[in-house]
Amino acid sequence: MTVPQLLLPPKLVPVFTGEAMYRGAYGGRGSAKTRSFAKMTAVRAMMWALEGREGIVLCAREFMNSLADSSFAEVKAAIASEKWLADFFDVGETYIRTKCRRISYVFAGLRHNLDSIKSKAKILLLWVDEAEPVSDLAWTVTIPTVREEGAEIWVTWNPMRKKSATHKRFRETPPEGSKIIQLNWTDNPFFPKILNTTRLDDLKNRPDEYEWVWGGAFRTFVKGAYYSKALIEAKKRIDFVPLDPLMQVRAYFDIGGTGARADAVAIWVCQFVGQKINVLDYYEAQGQELSVHLAWLRSRGWGKAWCVLPHDGAHGDKVFATSYESAIREAGFDVFVIPNQGQGAASARIETARRLFPRVFFNKDTTEEGREALGWYHEKKSTDPERDIGLGPNHDWSSHCADAFGLMCIHYDQPDGAPPPRDRYRDRRSSSGGGSWQSA
Template sequence: MSVLQIETAKIFQPLLAGARYKGAHGGRGSGKSHFFAGLLIEDSLAEAGLRSVCIREVQKSLKDSAKRLLEDKLAVCRLGEADGFRVFREVIETPGDGLITFQGMQDHTADSIKSLEGFKRAWVEEAQTLSTTSLALLRPTIRAPGSELWFSWNPRRKTDPVDVMLRGRELPTGATVVRANWSDNPWLPAELEQERRDCMRTDPDQYGHIWEGDYASVLSGAYYAASLTVARQENRIGRLARDPLMPIKAFWDIGVRDATAIWIAQFVGREIRVLDYYEAVRQPLGAHLEWLRSKDYGNAECYLPHDGSQEDAVTAIRFEDHIRSAGFFVTTVPNQGKGAAMKRVEAGRRLFPAIWFNAEPCSPGLDALGWYHEKHDEARNIGLGPDHDWSSHGADAFGLMCVAYEEPQKRPLVFPMRDMRWVV
């Protein structure tokens, strides 16, 4: 009897043992997908009748799936119909009437997901795109004895559901997770190595995310991408101390059904020093004010967008009046009119060279600025203005700060008049 031998990089060896959850995260060239494809074939050989599903959040066609990779692995391992593997257009049959199928989670509902009951392997590719809803549907569905859920991904944000689950403080019971990068791949092709070196040289701000598996700090093409890159190069993102003699200013984006964001800043000369950032989703106004007090910003001058003059749906009192009654000085910035969002972006880009950030407290806000981008209509190949997603709240509050900023005026020099006598 022949023995199947699949070469495995040392970094993936912990994933060879059985585990309810297996995760591999990291950058390009690590071999994550190749490892899981080989493991799926190995498990299908070891357990006759094994049913498995390869999953993506969105799968428009089989071109977006792992099917081609699995076919290539079967060819390399010289496995075919004589061994029980039969490749069809949409599925791969495995020994003992087993099956590998390919599906998109976005197409599933609470009822349709039941079709996966009895499956013992679920491999989620590009797991950074998996939504909270999809993850909540998938986990209890793959529940057959000895079943396993596998996740491979290049991290994008700390708050992505797969990162919260497999890189958070408390891992699920029976989870094995590894970080794998190009440096862990002993078979890294020379072509990929050259691509890596080129990326390091030509796109250093994206290098860490693409190749080292770091979280994305700047989205390519984002409105503030270039500005953030320059700010890091000039060391304007670091540690900042509060000036005890200068007033504290709080710039808001008010959220009722979504997030409220607040930037804390001081205007010192011609510099804007950003000290802190706050964001909370669907919390009452009192929670935001309590945060200001807890951080010793109780005397902050609060700047609100134009909707600060609107009435709270619960109390029928204007937001600005609520905040004033709590003891804060309030200014409501008038609406900038048509194209207000882009006017805020333009103001932000213009002032960015004069802005300094307190890195650690502002980290979530910097993530938002690095992500804030234009919504694109692919069919017509046109831009539709700023995309209103998770990043827009922090970006709008930042833009409000830049719109409200007034550059200090130079005072004329005044010299004291000396006693002068006129001689005729």
């Protein structure tokens, strides 16, 4: 009897041996992780069918509008690559199943199909490919649907952000007994020469993204990010930044509102020391009350910070009949509100921040999340492939951080040796504060 030969990157062999409910691999391009996991889904389906079991292999991604967006092509190619697998499966234009009909593949997107996935029965294997953007809600709803005896969950992804739900769930605190490894092109003995040519070209011409694309590192910059060059040049200014006890501490807000669906609130804490902007701390939270943000300021030692708000800080909150300005003042903080900068305010913040970036010094240990967001903040482009049209800053998870950072730079920016004009910035400091803006 001929024993089938199964070619896998050697580093993956321990992942698929022995018992485990969770198996997975993360890393950069060219590692063969997707093709290997696709092939192993077929091996598992074949084993279960031979055992007489019935059920489905659910292949999911976060986004799927059609089979073209799914793992269908990968599974089909993986089965075709091994004759002994191809002989066992019935592969059509829109379906894959064992010829005995015991095991069938189902392909689904998680973002808009959570209710239908909850109702699926006899899931023997859930494989989520390109899992980086899968939300915590999707994982929370989907994982309990895998409840057959001996069923497994497989996850493959290219890392992008430390804050992603997939990273936190399967890499930062992986489930007990899981077998999840990092796999890169260097671990793939079948790495093709033509792909190596592409890799070397990226190393030479796109070094900023090389480690993310090929090395499995987190993405530091997005192509076209406003501050990518400035952050690269700022590496020597990312170190321990001490608090100057003689200078005023300032907290610059971007206001997201309250409630679970509100945008995030971002806060940069800094001091203006001579010609330097010393950034001491960064904070971001979503769906929390204002009291939580102020409690964070106090817990970090910033209880005497001057809170600087954008113009909407003087407006009533959509949920509560009060304003951030009045509420923060009532909590004992001094408050400044910068007036509406008018049309083109976002561009003004970006250009001012770019110009002042050489003066910015970041405290390394407390500003990492903020620097990550700045490296992501980028322009939104037209969806028309024939027209390279910029549509202004993309409003995503990074924009709240970037807006607060831009507010800080706008507030710093003034004629040398002169206070800002009174019609430019309004002093909203409480009467208990003492001193003036320029004395800070």
